[in-house]
Amino acid sequence: MAAPFSSSVLRARFPLLPPTLEVDHLVVGGGVIGLAIAERLVKRFPNRSTYLVEKHDAVGQETSSRNSEVIHAGLYYPPDSLKTRFCIRGRKLLYERCERMSIPFRKTGKLILATQSKQQILYVGRLFMHTQHHLVNVPSWLLTGPEAREMEPKISEDISTAVYSPETGIVDSHALMRSLEKEIGESEAGEIVLGTRVVRIDQQPSSSPTNPGGWLVQTLTSGEEKPDCILAKSLILTAGLTSAPLLNPLLPPLDPEIISPTYAKGTYFSYKGPGVAGIQKLLYPCPEEGMVGLGTHMTMDLEGKVKFGPDVEWIGEAGEAERDPEFWTKHLGPSEGRLEEMAEAVREYLPDVRASGFAPDYAGIRPNISPPNAPNPDFKIIHSHPSLPNLVALVGMGSPGLTSALAIGEGMERFFSKVIWKEGEDGLEAPEEDDPRDGREWWEIKRPWWRVW
Missing domain, CATH: 3.50.50.60 (FAD/NAD(P)-binding domain)
Structure with a gap:
């Protein structure tokens, strides 16, 4: 071509x-x-x-x-947004299609985890209240740290509270x-x-x-x-x-x-090592203020293989996209140099993981229409x-x-x-x-x- x-x-x-x-x-x-x-x-x-x-x-x-293959419940987006409207309806249609057509999937559930940080505790509380809005109405539970660890004992003792989403899952895209x-x-x-x-x-x-x-x-x-x-x-x-x-x-x-599109690369790392044995649910940290995406989360594929990611790496020089709209194809290899940074982020909620267990897996490019470091539209x-x-x-x-x-x-x-x-x-x-x-x-x-x- x-x-x-x-x-x-x-x-x-x-x-x-x-x-x-x-x-x-x-x-x-x-x-x-x-x-x-x-x-x-x-x-x-x-x-x-x-x-x-x-x-x-x-x-x-x-x-x-080139994504996490997660079936999202619809927790995060404004009640009157297209994302809420299409995600909630799409989740139901997707589960129905998977059942009807024998498409591999699993309803894993997801925990959104807050540390002792006041900002994160407030975020989790607001997120839970948001799920109760009549235009959102997504099933969720607000948990204490001990209740979250009862579900997933490997998570950190520093986790003080969490939201559990039972409708989240994974699918063979x-x-x-x-x-x-x-x-x-x-x-x-x-x-x-x-x-x-x-x-x-x-x-x-x-x-x-x-x-x-x-x-x-x-x-x-x-x-x-x-x-x-x-x-x-x-x-x-x-x-x-x-x-x-x-x-x-x-x-x-x-x-x-x-x-004016911007291009954010996200690298995913596979993981084999201590600190994740027996985990069945997807684990998400609280997003930081101004973050693009939902943070470096832990997911798994349908065979149980654990992966972490994506991170955020802005790509493209000034005017590069106008000269070559497909310049991003040369950035599709995973960024190995971000391994230590990702392992450190993951240890905030899974303290026993080791950097030696991380291996670059794949990367994806996100179709952003907001400037770097701006919240998601x-x-x-x-x-x-x-x-x-x-x-x-x-x-x-x-x-x-x-x-x-x-x-x-x-x-x-x-x-x-x-x-x-x-x-x-x-x-x-x-x-x-x-x-x-x-x-x-x-x-x-x-x-x-x-x-x-």
């Missing part, structure tokens, strides 16, 4: 072409969220074509397969994505095209009521020299780390929706933009993106039915009582995505 270039270089290299194929829905990006959206669209609209293009030779090769890929591929309306990247996007204005226009999307398949051009009646950008570089050239200059989904008709762009879809994916797919099904194709409620499932929609659809939430917590 050709090396990536900036959007201006790509537009000069690939002149405008007439389309050779027309589709109703074009999904760009084959991570778990793109797959979940495409799967819901092919089921809801069997008479409309849905294509998914993925630049790698297999789906889910970036953020979707690859098996989940294979199940979505299979259903799309076996449908009459869907197709997945691998090894194919988007090199140019242009708007085709409507020329008549019978020709509503759309988006001219040029794609280049690995091994080919000339691109193909697709006319997409609707376009869904869910390309993870490259969503912003695809979106920004389509927006007017100085448009407030233009994204909400998911950002651009839709109904006056300059972007029939285009939806999902950016900043980091954690809890894996847990939220099926609910995002469900939400996109509703959006396309009611807003894009204007079919109303016919054929849509009614919201369930425990679905925190509070009478509004996701696209009706006006809360600014950049409002942080």
